[in-house]
Amino acid sequence: MRSTPKHKLSKSAVKAWRISIAVVILLVILIPVALGVVDVFWADETALSPWLIGASGLIILIAGMLAIFLIPEIRWQRWRYQIDEHEIDLQSGIFIITRTLIPLKRVQHVDTRQGPILRSVELADVTISTAASTHCIPALDQDTADHVRNQISKFARLAKEDV
Numbered sequence: 001m002r003s004t005p006k007h008k009l010s011k012s013a014v015k016a017w018r019i020s021i022a023v024v025i026l027l028v029i030l031i032p033v034a035l036g037v038v039d040v041f042w043a044d045e046t047a048l049s050p051w052l053i054g055a056s057g058l059i060i061l062i063a064g065m066l067a068i069f070l071i072p073e074i075r076w077q078r079w080r081y082q083i084d085e086h087e088i089d090l091q092s093g094i095f096i097i098t099r100t101l102i103p104l105k106r107v108q109h110v111d112t113r114q115g116p117i118l119r120s121v122e123l124a125d126v127t128i129s130t131a132a133s134t135h136c137i138p139a140l141d142q143d144t145a146d147h148v149r150n151q152i153s154k155f156a157r158l159a160k161e162d163v
Contacts, residue, residue, distance in 0.1 A: 002099075005082035005089045012121045013079075013139030017072035019117050025064030032057035081137050083148065085155050088128060090135060106130045107156040112145045128152060 036053045071094060080091040088102040108131060112124045124145035126137040140148060 002089070005080035005091050007081050007083075009076060009079045009081075009137075009139045010123055010141045010144070011076070012123055012141070014072045014076045016117050016121045016123055016139055017075060018068050019120075021064070021068050021071065023117075025060070025068065029057060029060050029064070032060065079138070083151055083155065085158065088135070088152065090137065100135060102128060102130060102135055103159070104152070104156045105159040106132075107152060107159075110149045110152045110156070112149050114142075126152070 032053050036050070036057075039050065039053060074094050075092075078091070078093055078097060080089075082089040085104070087104055088100075088107075090098075090100040090102070092098055092100075108129045110129070111127045113127060114124045118124060118139065122142055123139045124142050126140060126145050126148050128135045128137070137145075137148060
């Protein structure tokens, strides 16, 4: 069996993932809040129980806090990657660990991407496109992401010249 890939993601990835999850949780928590507002101002016989609305909001909040504080840390600990002249080795997963090998001769192009959250913590994703699918190395420092993109591009060019 192969050894674990040696490179880890930036530690700032945890912060970016926590912010992303918090935004989603805030949007989801608006549902019970909106139901509560509707219940207060337009209450009739078919109104929802305030206990049901409060309980659902509390469950969403507790699950959200667990997701914000546990999942990003575990995800960061499990994510690994390695690039050599022949392939890209990716390992990811929280509960189920997935190992992906991408032959460099199959790489069509490589991109770096930044959304507003990644940009705010100075990180970037590297996306690797093949004919079959697209793979991502998430949350690398900007300089590392540029280096990885250039390295993959160079190795892919060399692998295609050897064919």
